[in-house]
Amino acid sequence: MISxxxxxxxxxxxxxxxxxxxxAIAGARANREDWLASSRNAVLxxxxxxxxxxxxLEYALVTSDFSLRYVANTSTRGSLTRYKIAGLWGSxxxxxxxxxxxxxxxxxxVVARYSDRxxxxxxxxxxxxxxxSVFFLAxxxxxxxxxxxxxxxPPDGRGLNPLLEVTDMLVHPLLxxxxxxxxxxxxxxxxxxxxxxxxxxxxxxxxxxxxxxxxLFLTCGIFYGGWWxxxxxxxxxxxxxxxxxxxxxxxxxxxxxxxxxxxxxxRKRMLxxxxxxxxxxxxxxxxxxxxxxxxxxxxxxxxFADGPVGVMFLGFLTLVLLFSFGLxxxxxxxxxxxxxxxxxxxxxxxxLLNNLVLVGICFTVxxxxxxxxxxxxxxxxxxxxxxxxxxxxxxxxxxxLVLLMGIGPLIAWGRASLNNLRRNFLKPLLAAVLGTALLxxxxxxxxxxxxxxxxxxxxxxxxxxxxxxATRARARATGESRVAAFATLLLKSRRRYGGLxxxxxxxxAIIGIAISSIYKVEHEQTLRVGESLTIGRYVIRxxxxxxxxxxxxxxxxxxxxxxxxxxxxxxxxxxxxxxPNQQSPFASVDARYRWNEDLYVVLSAFERDGKSATIKAMxxxxxxxxxxxxxxxxxxxxxxxxPERRLAMLALRSRPxxx
Amino acid sequence: MSWxxxxxxxxxxxxxxxxxxxFWTDPKAIPSPLVRKEAPNFRIAVFDGAEMSLASQRGxxxxxxxxASWCFPACYEEAPLMxxxxxxxxxxxxxxxxxxxxxxDPNAREFMRRFGYSFPNGPDPGSKISIDFGVYGVPETFFIxxxxxxxxxxxxxxxxxxxEAQIQALLKGQGA
Numbered sequence: 001m002i003s004x005x006x007x008x009x010x011x012x013x014x015x016x017x018x019x020x021x022x023x024a025i026a027g028a029r030a031n032r033e034d035w036l037a038s039s040r041n042a043v044l045x046x047x048x049x050x051x052x053x054x055x056x057l058e059y060a061l062v063t064s065d066f067s068l069r070y071v072a073n074t075s076t077r078g079s080l081t082r083y084k085i086a087g088l089w090g091s092x093x094x095x096x097x098x099x100x101x102x103x104x105x106x107x108x109x110v111v112a113r114y115s116d117r118x119x120x121x122x123x124x125x126x127x128x129x130x131x132x133s134v135f136f137l138a139x140x141x142x143x144x145x146x147x148x149x150x151x152x153x154p155p156d157g158r159g160l161n162p163l164l165e166v167t168d169m170l171v172h173p174l175l176x177x178x179x180x181x182x183x184x185x186x187x188x189x190x191x192x193x194x195x196x197x198x199x200x201x202x203x204x205x206x207x208x209x210x211x212x213x214x215x216l217f218l219t220c221g222i223f224y225g226g227w228w229x230x231x232x233x234x235x236x237x238x239x240x241x242x243x244x245x246x247x248x249x250x251x252x253x254x255x256x257x258x259x260x261x262x263x264x265x266x267r268k269r270m271l272x273x274x275x276x277x278x279x280x281x282x283x284x285x286x287x288x289x290x291x292x293x294x295x296x297x298x299x300x301x302x303x304f305a306d307g308p309v310g311v312m313f314l315g316f317l318t319l320v321l322l323f324s325f326g327l328x329x330x331x332x333x334x335x336x337x338x339x340x341x342x343x344x345x346x347x348x349x350x351x352l353l354n355n356l357v358l359v360g361i362c363f364t365v366x367x368x369x370x371x372x373x374x375x376x377x378x379x380x381x382x383x384x385x386x387x388x389x390x391x392x393x394x395x396x397x398x399x400x401l402v403l404l405m406g407i408g409p410l411i412a413w414g415r416a417s418l419n420n421l422r423r424n425f426l427k428p429l430l431a432a433v434l435g436t437a438l439l440x441x442x443x444x445x446x447x448x449x450x451x452x453x454x455x456x457x458x459x460x461x462x463x464x465x466x467x468x469x470a471t472r473a474r475a476r477a478t479g480e481s482r483v484a485a486f487a488t489l490l491l492k493s494r495r496r497y498g499g500l501x502x503x504x505x506x507x508x509a510i511i512g513i514a515i516s517s518i519y520k521v522e523h524e525q526t527l528r529v530g531e532s533l534t535i536g537r538y539v540i541r542x543x544x545x546x547x548x549x550x551x552x553x554x555x556x557x558x559x560x561x562x563x564x565x566x567x568x569x570x571x572x573x574x575x576x577x578x579x580p581n582q583q584s585p586f587a588s589v590d591a592r593y594r595w596n597e598d599l600y601v602v603l604s605a606f607e608r609d610g611k612s613a614t615i616k617a618m619x620x621x622x623x624x625x626x627x628x629x630x631x632x633x634x635x636x637x638x639x640x641x642x643p644e645r646r647l648a649m650l651a652l653r654s655r656p657x658x659x
Numbered sequence: 660m661s662w663x664x665x666x667x668x669x670x671x672x673x674x675x676x677x678x679x680x681x682f683w684t685d686p687k688a689i690p691s692p693l694v695r696k697e698a699p700n701f702r703i704a705v706f707d708g709a710e711m712s713l714a715s716q717r718g719x720x721x722x723x724x725x726x727a728s729w730c731f732p733a734c735y736e737e738a739p740l741m742x743x744x745x746x747x748x749x750x751x752x753x754x755x756x757x758x759x760x761x762x763x764d765p766n767a768r769e770f771m772r773r774f775g776y777s778f779p780n781g782p783d784p785g786s787k788i789s790i791d792f793g794v795y796g797v798p799e800t801f802f803i804x805x806x807x808x809x810x811x812x813x814x815x816x817x818x819x820x821x822x823e824a825q826i827q828a829l830l831k832g833q834g835a
Contacts, residue, residue: 095827298681321671370674370677373678374677382690
């Protein structure tokens with residue numbers, strides 16, 4: 001019953017979404033408000049239908065209705081309820097449905113919020129958003145149906161991959177999807193601006209918060225994915241330049257460029273074409289990323305490919321590219337900016353450079369990701385591109401980005417005079433050199449580390465400099481205390497200072513990445529009971545093996561006693577999990593996560609008689625700074641997007657003396 | 660719109676074509692770097708037999724077949740062909756060795772009994788032989804020429820035509 005109802009709901013939603021597209025365009029062109037109103041109703045109806053579909057599928061999942069093939073594939077009777085719910089996005093069909101639901105939700109919110117204003121743009125915004133929904137619904141209606149039945153009905157389901165039955169699975173995919181789908185909104189507005197010819201900054205201003213919030217979700221999703229990978233997979237790393245990881249990173253890069261580049265268009269009316277290209281690229285890369293995951297053309301740990309899906313995705317991607325680039329070309333005459341670069345040494349120039357570096361990184365990551373295909377197509381040779389290539393290109397470019405984070409906020413608009421340069425950059429530069437020299441004195445001699453610290457100290461110094469100068473100026477002007485002045489600054493210029501906090505978070509994360517990569521220590525040893533291995537200042541003693549049954553698997557673990565400089569740290573119990581359906585066991589990592597360094601231990605192998613075990617231990621210095629940096633980024637974005645009214649009230653309360 | 664402007668959207672087509680090409684490739688098909696190179700030597704303790712080494716077979720064509728009793732269905736599909744081929748060509752100087760991967764002895768012996776295996780098979784404790792040959796799945800079959808070089812690697816069940824063609828090439832001493 002659910003199967004029929006669900007399938008019908010999808011088809012109905014497809015029809016309604018299609019109607020919403022047509023009625024919006026027709027209503028706009030014929031200037032018929034009643035058609036437009038009808039199309040808006042269709043948007044809401046479409047959302048309700050997709051919500052119904054989600055509810056039906058979740059109901060089937062939670063009640064373990066194995067007559068649906070999807071339920072049989074992604075859950076088992078014994079799974080915890082929250083993982084049955086998570087089965088919605090555990091595999092291909094359900095993930096498409098979830099994506100489509102988010103797309104419909106965002107479209108409804110946008111239409112509800114902006115239809116009264118922006119009457120010229122909104123019909124086309126709506127048409128684009130509903131058009132995207134039409135694709136995802138068609139994917140389900142004609143490609144992979146989440147409500148497909150299976151016969152004979154299996155007594156129990158296959159279940160999610162055991163690696164996914166963790167709390168992280170409840171968070172990571174959702175964060176990413178919110179980011180991906182969120183970027184469709186500025187894209188839709190950009191397309192509407194191109195279609196209607198309203199090429200002023202209107203579309204940018206409206207979508208500014210949507211873009212930043214979408215970016216935030218994508219950023220958090222990426223950081224969270226790395227954190228999950230680090231804690232769970234047992235190789236001690238957090239990023240492998242896997243094609244699907246790259247697929248999330250590329251739109252992030254162009255999205256970051258877009259967020260910065262629009263500031264130039266707002267202030268100086270420049271870089272209009274850049275901004276349109278950047279948002280188009282961002283959205284296209286989002287679709288490209290989903291295509292990669294689901295087409296099977298590149299091998300990946302994330303891939304879950306099936307049937308006609310790949311072809312349909314490629315078709316949609318082609319449509320998106322031709323349509324959006326075609327529109328940009330069509331309007332190119334009217335897109336010439338009103339400003340010109342006065343000087344290479346200016347803030348505009350820094351932003352332009354920022355665009356180039358970010359797009360440059362994106363291009364190199366893209367090239368590395370598709371190179372296996374390219375090589376096979378052109379030379380017939382199968383190659384694989386791995387971490388060495390990606391690190392070699394992204395590390396230097398990443399360092400130049402850090403430098404730009406220091407230069408950008410301080411350099412003058414227009415043309416930076418020597419005076420301006422000296423005034424703003426001398427102190428941060430000095431701080432950077434001194435800080436690096438200090439580290440050198442403390443024993444840091446590796447050139448990559450010193451260079452990384454030099455750049456990071458410079459950028460941090462510039463940000464701190466900016467904060468202190470502004471705070472001091474404000475305190476002097478208004479007579480407030482430094483603290484009050486600082487708080488008011490944050491609240492009044494929240495975009496600027498929120499943005500600077502985000503930069504601080506990025507720099508902290510980069511320091512974490514650099515230090516944990518350069519100074520990582522690894523040691524693997526086979527120990528008999530009572531023997532110890534030494535790594536750094538830690539001594540780890542193998543006290544014995546143990547095994548026990550868990551609800552879904554058998555766990556074998558090693559009891560290890562860890563000490564640091566002789567002082568006991570307690571027990572560590574890394575192990576291996578053996579699942580009935582899987583041929584090889586999964587690692588169960590145990591670690592001591594601290595802000596200064598992580599002690600990370602894995603049980604590589606063991607003898608069945610329990611007399612010996614192979615233990616791999618790692619010290620990852622300052623790796624927690626990566627996650628801390630991510631949290632700071634989150635904080636910075638919250639500051640940057642806080643709504644105005646609340647801010648005005650807070651600001652008023654903090655300044656009782658002002659008239 | 661002038662044709663020059665039309666170039667901008669059309670410039671995206673090469674990327675699309677490249678991705679479309681991807682539908683015809685198989686990312687899981689990994690070519691072996693050992694083809695046309697000397698086969699790694701190994702010693703194997705054959706079930707109910709003595710020890711055997713690959714190097715001692717130099718001068719004769721050798722087929723090394725990696726299999727497991729849990730490898731279903733491909734190993735079960737090719738097993739009759741393996742035994743039939745052995746019986747047909749053993750008098751012509753062909754050497755055939757089966758290497759059992761990550762299996763339990765009783766299960767392996769049952770597999771051999773079921774298909775009447777009369778050519779030497781042995782376990783691979785520690786998977787050393789599999790690792791040396793770059794085996795990443797079962798079944799995999801390596802055709803080694805008289806000079807000890809790997810002429811051809813078959814991933815998956817061997818088809819009869821392929822078996823015939825490769826053996827003829829090996830027997831003629833042509834190798835790779």
